[in-house]
Amino acid sequence: MKYSLTKHRPEKIKDRLRIDNIISRHKDTPGELLNILEETQILSKYNYLSPAQLKYIAEKTSYPLSVVYSVTTFYSFFNLKPQGEHCIIVCRGTACHTKGSRRILDYLESVLDFGDEKINEGEKVFLTTKDKVITIKTVACFGQCALAPVVEVDGIIHSRMTVEKMKKVLSALKKKGLK
Amino acid sequence: MGKKTCNVKINGTNCQAEEGINLVEACLQQGIIIPTLCYLKDLNESGACSVCLVEVKGAKTLLRACVTKVRDGMEIYTDTERIRRARKVVVELILANHPKDCLGCEKNQNCDLQRIAYELGIENIRYPKTRQKDFSIDNSSPSIIRDPNKCILCGRCIEVCSKIQEVNAIDFIKRGHAMQVSTFFDGGLGNSECTNCGQCVLVCPTGALAENNSIGEVWRVLDDKEQIVIVQTAPAIRAAIGEAFGFNTGVPTTGKLAASLRRLGFSKIFDTQFAADLTIIEEGSEFLTRLKNNDKIPTITSCSPGWIKFGETFFPGILDNISTCKSPQQMFGAIAKTYYAQKMNIDPRKIKIISVMPCTAKKFEALRPEINSAFSFWKDKLALSKKEYFPDVDYVLTTRELIRMIKEAGIDYANLADEGFDDPLGVSTGAATIFGASGGVMEAALRSAYFYLTGTELKDIELNAVRGLSGIKEASLEIAGKKIKVAVAHGLGNARKLMQQVARGESPYHFIEIMACPGGCIGGGGQPLPVNDEIRKLRIKALYQEDRSLAYRRSHQNPAVIKLYSEFLKKPNGHLSHKLLHTHYHKRQPVKI
Structure with missing residues (x-):
């Protein structure tokens, strides 16, 4: 059976069925939109929400598109760009900065292949390697200043990080993202 | 159930206020602004701007008046x-x-922020700019320009768009310094559900939202002596324009409007009301045919371009019910560049039509490709090439x-002697005048x-049942033994x-009138500021007063329209009418992304 798909729809029928299923479980519960967006992102390849997915969710839940976009851009949990398989978040708070978190960021930039993109701390740091294996981000503070500098790798906090320790963490992750 | 009142003291004066109202309203009742x-009363009571600070005895900090409710025994200082x-x-x-370029701002002198800064006696700004990178200006819409750098994130536009218009084109996006109002x-x-109604422009306290200005282009064509520049003005203009020249709200200044347009150098001063009468003939005939065949009932009016885009976006299934008649603005353009050009023996390529509208959505409407028909009328007759498209x-x-x-x-508008519109496209009836008010098109029809x-x-x-500011009005009328049920929404x-x-x-109705803006065109997104219900009522009164003063009050009595049919169109809904005066609608994707 052939499905007719337009560019405004999630690319695959499987995606739509999956979203339909998520919506049916959360419909008419408090905070339904957040739950629907969260589960959709988690179940999506590259861990992000595409315009097509958001449009589909808006249509199915009758939330205005502007509201759906407002919610996804408010919470830092939601990603609007494709993510790597692994996510490294470097804390750039004052304590971590004085303990050398910039060095860790510089090291990551030197060993990972982001193509033409460079770290620009004037804006939100959000870079993914060309092969979509590793994404690096920064955060203002984890609230773990006593353990500075702090780096979160796939949801696990690593304390008192050094370049040496970062090397080990990276090699434990898939090596594909390395230059 | 009677509402409880409580005793409060405002600035040392004992007074009474209804329990539960906020302090902005309670103070207003005592003459304190x-x-x-x-x-915005009943619409935006979020405390976002924090300017409305008042002192309440017993409270540790200053309170925001708009989010503080009146309690018994409250002592308030303002x-x-x-x-x-x-x-x-x-x-x-x-x-x-906030950018400090008030001089070049579209809202200069109509800006709440500018006014309040002056009233509070602000001389210099002690704080540095914290936004690192300026936002880009959104000029994707032919109607409305959005400059997020001027936005103070008050949220009024969002509330009007979602609660009054239920369009929801805009909301806050992102957080912190990156936060802005966007789609x-x-x-x-221009790529969103926005209907271009401009209600957001009316409530914006700064220049963050303003119309897409065409003044420069119009001066240019007025200066070009080769061109025959014709102006048409919508009914709602005469009811409101006087406000900007010292007239009381609700005083129509039709004669001065015509005189000032002549002074500006327009070759012919015509009236969109002529086309409004024509619309009634076309739409009325179309409605009676549909009624006879019980086909596409209810018929829905099509004069309001904000409504048309709304219908196309949110109700694609009912587009057949909307009258195929173009709006009066577009009927005027089509007739002026065909009938009038032919009658006066003018090359249609040399005619420029400028409309003055109370409406930002009309700018969008004029650019609709399917609505332009004068070019195809002349294309073969004058062997026009595609390049000469107008x-x-x-x-x-x-x-x-x-x-x-x-x-x-x-031009000293207030002291101009009254003048009239030109013949033949300046002739109109009272039925056309009331087009500018909600319920007017229905009444005229x-x-x-x-x-x-x-x-x-x-x-x-x-027809008093369809007049006034209630949101949905309905009436029924017995005509020739048939009961016609109508509804009006604005x-x-x-x-x-x-x-x-x-x-x-x-739907139990036969005929429905829709106007996108509250109150109808007199409250349109392009009207003088401010606009509120009091002002809407007065402007509406002005139009009904004008209607009563006119010799002809029924569209079918308009002598110039009668002549137009006998000389040119032949009959309502005829072949030529369909080519020039009717259009079609199409389903729209809510967002082009």
Whole structure:
């Protein structure tokens, strides 16, 4: 059976069925939109929400598109760009900065292949390697200043990080993202 | 159930206030205006701007008046040194990131922020700008320009768009310094559900939202002596333009409007009301045919371009019910560039049509490709090439833009002697005048429909049931033994309710009038500022007063329209009418991303 798909729809029928299923479980519960967006992102390849997915969710839940976009851009949990398989978040708070978190960021930039993109701390740091294996981000503070500098790798906090320790963490992750 | 009142003390004076109302309203009742940049009664009571600070005895901090409710025994101070200092700090903090280019701003002199900064005596801004990178300006819409750098995040536009118009094109996006009011994926108003109604422009306290200005283009064509520049003005202009020249609200200045347009150098001063009468003939005939065949009932009016885009976006299933008649603006353009050009033996390529509209959506309408028909009328006759394409309406000015042009030209509007419109496209009836008010199109249509169905004139032509500011109005009228049920809605939120009925097939009506803006065109997005219900009522009164003063009050009596049919169109809904005066609608993707 052939499905007719337009560019405004999630690319695959499987995606739509999956979203339909998520919506049916959360419909008419408090905070339904957040739950629907969260589960959709988690179940999506590259861990992000595409315009097509958001449009589909808006249509199915009758939330205005502007509201759906407002919610996804408010919470830092939601990603609007494709993510790597692994996510490294470097804390750039004052304590971590004085303990050398910039060095860790510089090291990551030197060993990972982001193509033409460079770290620009004037804006939100959000870079993914060309092969979509590793994404690096920064955060203002984890609230773990006593353990500075702090780096979160796939949801696990690593304390008192050094370049040496970062090397080990990276090699434990898939090596594909390395230059 | 009676409402409880409580005793309060405002600035040392004992007074009473209804329990539960907020302090902005309670103070207003005592003649004290609390300055605010975000508050809109019943619509936006979020405390976002923080300017409305007042002192309440017993409270540790200053309170925001708009989010503080009246309680019994409350002691409120609105004018102490502490308040003055705090309000100044708040407004200075807002101004720290606000561009200081008031001189070139579209809202200059109509800006709440500018006014309040002046009233609070702000001389310099003690705080540095914190925004690192300026936002880009959104000029994706032909109607509305959005400059997020001027936005103070008060949220008024969002509330009007979602609660009054139920369009929901905009919301806050992102957080902190990156926060702004924008559309889905920041794609721009022109790529969103935005209906171009401009209600957001009316409530914006700064220049963050303003019309897409066409003054420069219009001066250019006026200066070109090769061109025959014709102007048409919508009914709602005459009811409101006087406000900018010292007239009381609700005083129509039709004669001075015509005189000022002549002084500006337009070759012919015509009236969109002529086309409004023509619309009634076309739409009325179309309605009676549909009624006879019981086909596409209810028929829905099509004069309001904000409503049309709304229908195309949210109710694609009911597009067949919308009258195929073009709006009066577009009918005028088509007739002026065909009938009038032919009659006066003018090359249609040399005619430029400028419309003055109370409406920002008209700018969008004039650019609709399917609505232009004068070019195809002449294409074969004059062997025109595609390059010579011309639209039916060249430029659209809002009332506010016309006011600026009159002022720029140094015309002493208030002291002009009254003049009339030119023949033949300046001739109109009272039925066309009331097009500018909610319910007016319906009333005008019924005045003529009655005549067509019975052959006699309707005696009591003032249909009070469809007048006024209630959101949805309905009436029924017995014509030639048939009961005709009609409904009128203004504001797109009200339109949505009626359209949901139509979409479900449960609409009890035969004829529905929709105007996108609350109050109708007199409250349009291009009208002089401010606009509120009091002002809407007065402007509406002006139109009904004008209607009563006119010799002809029924569209089918318009001698120039009668002549147009005998000389050119032949009959209503005839072949030529369909080519020039009717259009079609199409389903729209809500967002082009």
